[in-house]
Amino acid sequence: MTRNDVIRKIVKPVVFVACLGPLAWVAWTAYSSGFGPSGPLGANPIEYINRYLGDWAIRFLLAALAITPVRGITGWNAIMQFRRMIGVYAFFYVCLHMSSYIGLDQFFDWAEIWKDITKRTYITVGIANFFLLAPLAATSTQGMIKRLGAKRWVKLHKLVYPAGILACIHFYMMRKGVQLEPIIYAAICAVLLGYRLAKHLQKKAAAT
Numbered sequence: 765m766t767r768n769d770v771i772r773k774i775v776k777p778v779v780f781v782a783c784l785g786p787l788a789w790v791a792w793t794a795y796s797s798g799f800g801p802s803g804p805l806g807a808n809p810i811e812y813i814n815r816y817l818g819d820w821a822i823r824f825l826l827a828a829l830a831i832t833p834v835r836g837i838t839g840w841n842a843i844m845q846f847r848r849m850i851g852v853y854a855f856f857y858v859c860l861h862m863s864s865y866i867g868l869d870q871f872f873d874w875a876e877i878w879k880d881i882t883k884r885t886y887i888t889v890g891i892a893n894f895f896l897l898a899p900l901a902a903t904s905t906q907g908m909i910k911r912l913g914a915k916r917w918v919k920l921h922k923l924v925y926p927a928g929i930l931a932c933i934h935f936y937m938m939r940k941g942v943q944l945e946p947i948i949y950a951a952i953c954a955v956l957l958g959y960r961l962a963k964h965l966q967k968k969a970a971a972t
């Protein structure tokens with residue numbers, strides 16, 4: 765087996781299954797504790813699940829944004845083979861996070877959900893981010909890359925940069941007041957986007 769075969773046939777499936785770990789943990793814990801208020805998910809299990817899924821959504825999003833800088837700094841090219849999978853998982857956890865809000869938190873009360881979207885800015889930002897990420901997930905297949913053409917596909921997928929910023933704004937606004945956790949995520953996002961900006965400026969300077 766070549767190195768590429770090992771990545772494709774062994775490492776990728778292992779990473780794929782590992783990415784389902786956070787979902788499996790929360791689903792199993794919720795199921796086995798019967799959603800009880802004295803269980804491991806705390807006094808408000810629905811809030812816990814929603815926040816937990818939001819945390820994993822932003823983690824996967826930042827992980828996807830980290831892959832190019834990691835390759836650039838370490839020269840580890842094989843890591844690029846995981847970028848699409850991690851990006852799609854980010855959208856998967858965003859969908860679960862949004863579904864838990866719609867189904868568990870609001871019980872599909874669409875009037876209440878619409879009120880929330882229009883009145884609570886962090887939810888407006890969250891939903892805007894969902895619509896920003898949706899076309900990226902929809903065009904993540906090999907067939908769509910071919911259909912769009914590599915140049916247009918790369919251009920479209922630059923939307924992941926504002927999506928990272930919106931995710932951090934959503935998190936910061938949701939927590940209210942100055943809190944360390946959203947600031948740490950925003951700092952990581954700033955470093956990851958700053959790396960790209962620096963590379964871009966370097967390229968531009970070299971070209972002139």
Ligand code: HEM
Pocket residue numbers: 811814815816818819821822825858861862865887889890891892893894897931934935938939
């Ligand atoms: C890229 C998209 C999104 C990301 C990365 C994201 C991430 C997050 C994060 C990290 C939190 C805070 C969790 C914590 O306190 O530990 C959060 C909270 C929340 N998000 Fe999102 N979110 C996104 C989209 C959405 C959407 C589309 C909705 C609903 C329409 C939504 C609704 C909420 C709600 C209601 C909370 C607060 C829950 C509470 O008050 O307990 N989010 N989100």
